[in-house]
Amino acid sequence: GKEVIIANAVIAILTIGGQQLFSFFTFSCPCHVGQNLIYGLAFLGVPALILLIVGYALNNQTWRLVMGKRPHFERVTSSNRLLKCKLVCFVLCSITGRALVAPVTWLAVTLINGSYYICAVSEYVPVYYYGAAPNVTVSERSRILATFPCSQLVPPELTRARDEVILLLRYQSQVAGWLLIAVVVITMFLSYCLASCFSPLSFLHFRYWSSYVHNEQELFDEATEQHSRLYAMQHVRKFFGFVPGSENVKEIRIPSLREWQAISGLAFLKRVDEEHYDYSLLHDWALKERASGKYLRIDEDP
DSSP states (O other): OHHHHHHHHHHHHHHHHHHHHHHHHHOOOOOOTTHHHHHHHHHHHHHHHHHHHHHHHTOHHHHHHHHOOOOTTSOOOHHHHHHHHHHHHHHHHHHHHHHTHHHHHHHHHHHHHOHHHHHHHGGGSOGGGSTTOOSOOHHHHHHHHHTTTSGGGSOGGGHHHHHHHHHHHHHHHHHHHHHHHHHHHHHHHHHHHHHHHHOSSOHHHHHHHHHHHHHHHHHHHHHHHHHHHHHHHHHHHHHHSSOTTOSOOOEEEEOOHHHHHHHOSOOOOEEOSSSOEEOSHHHHHHHHSOOOSEEEEOOSOO
């Protein structure tokens, strides 16, 4: 839907801006044999890998897939199993497509920029790009080529050869960047076409379904917020003796030291039976203890 397109565009723009800032403040090619390749590939690949992992982690569908469980009463049949496998594959493809937006943008922008690629492969340029090709050993030639990304380290007689090498590598990097963009765009378009062809829904029915899922999620989130607030309010009222936000509080409860200790500490999601959990220590206390103890009267007009 439109929300997905807008979200992907925002992610791409933020990635481009982050890449430019990252390159400006941190990237500095070592210009040394054996280190250029590692350094350049690290700046190309590691941020892309991190962005991919973050993309998976920030997608709610990932956690629905990981934490989802099949109901015990559901009858397992071959058709159900096949349908579930298809659904899992579809969700995985959808999650991966969303997660790839940022890393692909990073790789495309860095390749079009060319600095990382030039740093990584400068020492592997073919010999005939070396200009006059003075009588030096292979190791010495590699050492000189490795300094080409750093203009201040290049001898004056090799300035022209250095410029030719940098132009060649920038050309290769930018072509690779645009090819990556073209492959991704074509793949996304074909994937969308195939998904539409195999979808059991018509175009308008699909739009209705997308709208329904979006509205259902919004309403579910609103109900979750209100339900959890009302449920938690019962436990807080039992502990303190009044409803938060009430205007006519006539008495409050004074919790004992033992009760304060009972709700303090670290605890989360305690299982009480096959179907229910206690969500916190206060929840556990409210379900187990009686609301007796000391109460203090409050004047209505203080």
